[in-house]
Amino acid sequence: MLDIPFPVRVHVDAVIAAQHDMRIDMGVCDAIEQTDAVGKPTAMSTPHLPKVAGIDSTVPAPAHTATPLPGIPAAAPAPGTLIQDRLAGWVSDLSTLHELTERLTRTATLDAALNELLRAGAALVGARRGMAVLEPADRRGPTTTIGLGLAHADLGTIETVPRSATSYGRILDGLPEAPRGNGRCEDGPAGSGPPGTAGPAGDRSGPPPRPVAVPDLLGEEDLDPRHREVAARLGFAASYAVPLVTEGAGRLGAAVWLYDEPAEPTERQRHLVGLYGRYASEHLARLLELERARAEVATLAEELMPTRLPRVPGVRLAGRHVSGRRGGGDWYDALALPEGALGLAVGSVCGSGPSALAAMGRLRASLRAYAVMEGEDPVAVLSDLELLLRLTEPARSATALFAYAEPGLRKLVLAGAGHAPPLILGDRRTEFVETSLSAPLGMLACWEAPSVELVVAPGETLLLYTDGLLRRIGGPVDRAFARLHAAAASVPQPDRADPEAVADRVLHAVLSGAAAGDDGVRDSGAEGGEDVVMLAARFD
Numbered sequence: 001m002l003d004i005p006f007p008v009r010v011h012v013d014a015v016i017a018a019q020h021d022m023r024i025d026m027g028v029c030d031a032i033e034q035t036d037a038v039g040k041p042t043a044m045s046t047p048h049l050p051k052v053a054g055i056d057s058t059v060p061a062p063a064h065t066a067t068p069l070p071g072i073p074a075a076a077p078a079p080g081t082l083i084q085d086r087l088a089g090w091v092s093d094l095s096t097l098h099e100l101t102e103r104l105t106r107t108a109t110l111d112a113a114l115n116e117l118l119r120a121g122a123a124l125v126g127a128r129r130g131m132a133v134l135e136p137a138d139r140r141g142p143t144t145t146i147g148l149g150l151a152h153a154d155l156g157t158i159e160t161v162p163r164s165a166t167s168y169g170r171i172l173d174g175l176p177e178a179p180r181g182n183g184r185c186e187d188g189p190a191g192s193g194p195p196g197t198a199g200p201a202g203d204r205s206g207p208p209p210r211p212v213a214v215p216d217l218l219g220e221e222d223l224d225p226r227h228r229e230v231a232a233r234l235g236f237a238a239s240y241a242v243p244l245v246t247e248g249a250g251r252l253g254a255a256v257w258l259y260d261e262p263a264e265p266t267e268r269q270r271h272l273v274g275l276y277g278r279y280a281s282e283h284l285a286r287l288l289e290l291e292r293a294r295a296e297v298a299t300l301a302e303e304l305m306p307t308r309l310p311r312v313p314g315v316r317l318a319g320r321h322v323s324g325r326r327g328g329g330d331w332y333d334a335l336a337l338p339e340g341a342l343g344l345a346v347g348s349v350c351g352s353g354p355s356a357l358a359a360m361g362r363l364r365a366s367l368r369a370y371a372v373m374e375g376e377d378p379v380a381v382l383s384d385l386e387l388l389l390r391l392t393e394p395a396r397s398a399t400a401l402f403a404y405a406e407p408g409l410r411k412l413v414l415a416g417a418g419h420a421p422p423l424i425l426g427d428r429r430t431e432f433v434e435t436s437l438s439a440p441l442g443m444l445a446c447w448e449a450p451s452v453e454l455v456v457a458p459g460e461t462l463l464l465y466t467d468g469l470l471r472r473i474g475g476p477v478d479r480a481f482a483r484l485h486a487a488a489a490s491v492p493q494p495d496r497a498d499p500e501a502v503a504d505r506v507l508h509a510v511l512s513g514a515a516a517g518d519d520g521v522r523d524s525g526a527e528g529g530e531d532v533v534m535l536a537a538r539f540d
Helices: 012-024 026-033 081-105 110-125 152-158 167-172 225-234 267-304 354-374 378-392 467-473 477-489 493-497 499-516 525-529
Strands: 129-134 144-148 212-214 238-246 250-259 315-322 328-337 341-352 398-406 411-417 423-425 430-432 452-455 461-465 532-539
Touching (some): 081 110, 110 129, 110 144, 144 152, 167 212, 167 250, 341 532, 354 378, 467 532, 477 499, 499 532
Antiparallel strands (some): 129 144, 212 238, 315 532, 341 398, 411 452
16 A cells, blocks of 8 residues: 555545545446446446545545345445545545554653553554553663553563564564464554564664554464463453554564453454554654653753862752753752862853853853852853853853852852843751842953852751743743742751752642643743753752
8 A cells, every 4th residue: 555644634625525526427327337248247347436635546445334134135335435535444444543643743752652552553443451562672772661541560571571572572583483372473464564564783684573463362272371460460362563653763672462351353444544644753763862852951950060069167068950941051060168168059051052061060060160260250251251252152142140159157249141141049048049130241341240148047058040941830920930939938947957958848839830830830941841950959
């Protein structure tokens, strides 16, 4: 069968017009009834069916629902009925595939795509449960197993079956031969199996694996004893597995659907799930590349963060960095300064991806140098940083906040450049520090803003963070600040003595609330696209 481009879009009006034309064109109907001189049908008695939306006419036609009564001969179908039934079947199939692929296209993560694949495939093959295994042939990861109607413990039980004894295991191992007993590899109609060649070097040679149907697991005499035991325990009696393969990426994994009773999909169901599986494989391959790129960016970002925070008497520190999907340029830093002082910094470089990470690394290293030379004057530190940014990267802007702390006196002097104000958390107060309004670095020809002096009480914790945390919350800015304030105020009293616990509690409260979509307000940051950085400093 011909390949079908996805997403498939069908113009129903055009199909109805084609049906109308065929009903009017009685020449086609007459050709069906024509016979030669001896009463035999002529060579033109079966006209070639037209193609609709790229679907070949050899697609299996749906069975008629009307059945004749016993003893009464079936009436001959009206002229053109067969053609109309086939057209109606094609339109229904195309509409179904269009809807399912549209839903799959909207998924943005591997787990979401695998879950959607299982739900759509279960509807197409008439199963209730299933599982999808992501295991790329190049062994670069990531790998995962997702279940539909199966608990985590059920998936673990299935994985105790020897891999070679399961239908999806044979697909993952790339075995082209048919399984033992009743299980059989499905060549199916042309186009039902995903296209592709053998995987990368090191994989088994030969044709790509085909769908595997096992219509009666418990009735198979040579079934592995452990497989029989697990099937009986979980209550499934048949399975149908399809490979997830693309020409470019090779084997990605396999999906298998489980039947409660002995059964197998019809030829038409196999055809539809094969077409859907081909598109799903391509979509998974794209998401896999994105996931790998994000993982590499996240690893690079973690390497640019401080490997350890300094130990300065009178203060304890905790740093947190949560990478976003887009890989932003948020960072934090803390460095010991002469005379027992401490420099605290957080910042965010505009943009995302490797270029933003590189700029962030250069900016953080430069700030450390300026802090060592003139850290007691945060305004001078940020002014030098702004000049460097304007001269070396005139097309980029950044926000930053630098604080010069004297732990023995519990005194801080801080300055910010377009950055969100710090938050103080203590036994008697939870409030934001009033900082002066200032522009981000790189936005003005000459940057300068007054610094702010702050004295904290014993046991109070200063929270520095980037605006990515506020964007993760979503909605208006005042609402985001209110959510952050409430999260800090809700930290249990015993945890407030530990800056690690404070940072974890606040981040969990804020990020879990953003994921839940409170008040129905969401944005791209709330979906996990923004980097989040937090630096907590508790003064003794």
